[in-house]
Amino acid sequence: MADSQHSGIGQHSGIGLEVRGVSKQFPNGGQVLEVLRDVSLELGAGERVAVTGESGSGKSTLLSLIGGLDVPDAGTIRVGDATIERLDETGLTAYRSRTVGLVFQFHYLLQDFTALENVMLPALMIATGGRGDRTAIRDRAAELLDSVGLQDRRGHLPAQLSGGERQRVALARALINAPPLLLADEPTGNLDDRNSRVVEDTLFSLVAESGRTLVLVTHNRELAERTGRILELEAGCLIPV
Numbered sequence: 482m483a484d485s486q487h488s489g490i491g492q493h494s495g496i497g498l499e500v501r502g503v504s505k506q507f508p509n510g511g512q513v514l515e516v517l518r519d520v521s522l523e524l525g526a527g528e529r530v531a532v533t534g535e536s537g538s539g540k541s542t543l544l545s546l547i548g549g550l551d552v553p554d555a556g557t558i559r560v561g562d563a564t565i566e567r568l569d570e571t572g573l574t575a576y577r578s579r580t581v582g583l584v585f586q587f588h589y590l591l592q593d594f595t596a597l598e599n600v601m602l603p604a605l606m607i608a609t610g611g612r613g614d615r616t617a618i619r620d621r622a623a624e625l626l627d628s629v630g631l632q633d634r635r636g637h638l639p640a641q642l643s644g645g646e647r648q649r650v651a652l653a654r655a656l657i658n659a660p661p662l663l664l665a666d667e668p669t670g671n672l673d674d675r676n677s678r679v680v681e682d683t684l685f686s687l688v689a690e691s692g693r694t695l696v697l698v699t700h701n702r703e704l705a706e707r708t709g710r711i712l713e714l715e716a717g718c719l720i721p722v
């Protein structure tokens with residue numbers, strides 16, 4: 482069995498996040514769409530925040546910048562000791578796979594792989610290939626599936642899971658590399674009330690147990706309130722609600 486240091490369960494491993502003066506534009510048919518104008522946000526290690534805002538206000542754009550999937554036009558994003566825009570490709574790859582865990586509205590599980598294999602994949606991608614690696618990763622993945630209540634669904638393909646179960650697999654997958662920062666983009670936006678509740682409870686209990694830093698994008702006010710701090714994206718800026 483994997484030790485708790487590597488399991489992503491039960492460890493205290495948040496990380497500080499500082500977004501300062503970030504702007505992001507997209508080309509828009511010969512014009513420029515200014516999505517983020519001047520976004521700043523500071524989160525201490527283990528703190529949680531919800532980001533709300535109308536559709537198209539830039540919530541997913543902001544998460545993709547924090548997640549190192551896109552680069553800001555101006556401003557700076559620091560996570561722990563790393564300044565994202567200063568990382569080279571190798572640094573960025575390491576940052577994306579080890580520092581951040583991403584959960585999206587749609588699970589993006591690989592259809593031909595079982596729940597267990599889907600959870601294992603991000604860890605296999607950065608494994609060094611040493612003997613026993615695969616076994617250790619399998620143990621960790623199994624432990625994570627247990628922790629999201631899917632101990633009896635390890636061998637199921639995504640098509641054989643309910644929507645809420647798929648999102649819980651996606652949550653386990655986001656945590657397999659024990660990232661200190663979890664970014665969740667409408668993780669329950671596609672689920673009915675009952676399944677939403679199960680996924681929310683799982684998300685919050687895992688985050689609380691591990692002391693992870695959480696940025697949660699949601700339209701759902703009740704869910705947002707569970708973080709204790711709500712910010713709204715409006716006209717390209719983040720303002721407290």
Ligand SMILES: Nc1ncnc2c1ncn2[C@@H]1O[C@H](COP(=O)(O)OP(=O)(O)OP(=O)(O)O)[C@@H](O)[C@H]1O
Pocket residue numbers: 507508514516534535536537538539540541542543
């Ligand atoms: N790659 C891109 N190229 C051009 N425009 C983009 C791109 N990505 C996003 N946009 C535009 O930027 C704006 C913000 O998009 P974003 O996905 O961040 O919104 P959102 O707040 O997440 O909305 P939703 O609540 O609907 O998910 C939208 O108007 C969108 O059309």
Ligand SMILES: [Mg+2]
Pocket residue numbers: 540541542666
């Ligand atoms: Mg979005």
